[in-house]
Amino acid sequence: MPGFARAYRAGRRAERAARKKPDDERLHELRKRTKDLWHAAQIVRPLAPKPMGKVVKRAHELADLLGDDHDLAVLLATARDRRAELADGELDRLQKEVGRRRKRLQRRALKRARRVYRRRPRRLAAQLSAGAT
Numbered sequence: 594m595p596g597f598a599r600a601y602r603a604g605r606r607a608e609r610a611a612r613k614k615p616d617d618e619r620l621h622e623l624r625k626r627t628k629d630l631w632h633a634a635q636i637v638r639p640l641a642p643k644p645m646g647k648v649v650k651r652a653h654e655l656a657d658l659l660g661d662d663h664d665l666a667v668l669l670a671t672a673r674d675r676r677a678e679l680a681d682g683e684l685d686r687l688q689k690e691v692g693r694r695r696k697r698l699q700r701r702a703l704k705r706a707r708r709v710y711r712r713r714p715r716r717l718a719a720q721l722s723a724g725a726t
Contacts, residue, residue, distance in 0.1 A: 594640075600626070600633040601714050608710045612726070615699055617666045623706060624659035627652050644717075651709045658702040665691050665698070 604626040631652035638645040665679040669691050676684050 594637060594638050597630075597633040597715050598717075600629040601710070601717060603712070604630045605710045608706045612703060613705065615703065620659055620699065620702070621663050621666075622661060623702075627656045627659065627706070627709065629649075631656055631666060648709070650706065655702060655705045655709050658698055662695055662698040662702060665688055686720050 604623070607619070607623040607626040611617075611623040621698060629690050634645050634648040634652060639648060669688060670681065672684055679687075
């Protein structure tokens with residue numbers, strides 16, 4: 594279970610960094626680390642089905658929220674790169690709408706991340722070990 598613990602610790606670090614400064618790079622890092630946790634939790638789920646089932650579900654939901662946010666960041670960057678192809682005012686409207694949507698997604702994602710990564714790694718590992726016996 595060291596791989597699971599490593600993935601969880603990395604996710605906690607990424608969550609703290611994203612909470613301090615929720616920029617595109619840190620949110621994307623949190624998404625990658627959450628996907629690592631999601632896959633690791635799927636592997637160890639048979640050892641502790643109930644707690645790991647919750648981790649799998651919550652990590653998947655979090656990764657999806659962060660993925661939607663990342664997709665919007667990429668969309669906006671592409672629109673900015675191609676602003677010459679857009680009609681007057683389109684980029685401004687897109688930035689406004691995408692900004693609103695990203696704000697909601699990030700708020701939900703960071704709230705969910707707090708829940709996913711709230712336990713200390715040792716406590717989570719102890720739960721896993723207890724479920725394995």
